[in-house]
Amino acid sequence: MSLTIKNRHTWLAVVIGLLAGVLAGMFGVGGGFLMVPLYISWLGLEQRKSHATSLAAVVPIALAGAIGYAGQGSVDINAAVALLAGSVFGALYGVKLLGQVPLKFLQFGFATLLYLSAIRLIWSSNPHELLDGWASIALLIAVGFFAGVMAGLFGVGGGLVMVPALIIAAGMNSIVARGTSLVVIVGSGLSGTWANFRKGNIDISYALLSGLAGIPSTFLGVYLSHQVPQRIALILFALILIGIATQQVQKARGGSAVH
DSSP, rough: OOHHHHHHHHHHHHHHHHHHHHHHHHHHHOHHHHHHHHHHHHHOOOOHHHHHHHHHHHHHHHHHHHHHTTTTTTHHHHHHHHHHHHHHHHHHHHHOOOOOOOTTHHHHHHHHHHHHHHHHSSSOOOOOBBBOHHHHHHHHHHHHHHHHHHHHSSSSSHHHHHHHHHHHHHHHHHHHHHHHHHHHHHHHHHHHHHHHHHTTOOOOOHHHHHHHHHHHHHHHHHHHHHOOOOOHHHHHHHHHHHHHHHHHHHHHHHTSSSS
């Protein structure tokens, strides 16, 4: 790789982190849904490596977002602990699957996750607590495990799963759901990243560049989350997800993904 291309990739990794940080802070997700396709198309990483690198970059971004929301009292610690109990182990299982499933499954599965999340955002629902007591805790552990699997397998933080679940199943308002989600993402991200690191799946330089660049922009995203009308923000976010998912499907069908 020539010095010019290397410098260009360095700045692109920084831009990816800045963009992911804003979206992470605004919507309570890790930002991996954006980083994965950009690592592939902008930096030329292969699919599996982009998922693992994205998850590593998510950790500092989610930590910054969690601090931002916690500072405003928008984190439910009890729910976060229950979710973490499932997500840490789920992330380890997701990383194990990452090395076993076919490439096209990763592409189509990632796209499906984004499509479903977009539909859920457009079809908004009011907060509603489905269960209480130990049943509620069991539900949160199950949601955390599933979110952890998605984190380890697809390189996303798991917020695409947790935020809707906390709103429609745990009765949280959207702001607290996002803050709680980011706290959990830190834990599952660390778990999955350690497993990926041991397998040599991570491009450490890109992960550091994107993760550190995303910290200040995440605080901006947290600020914007309290300023932008929620319905408008959710619809815009859904459109972004649909666009990225469609790009992934086209690559999978055309066989043009970078290997």
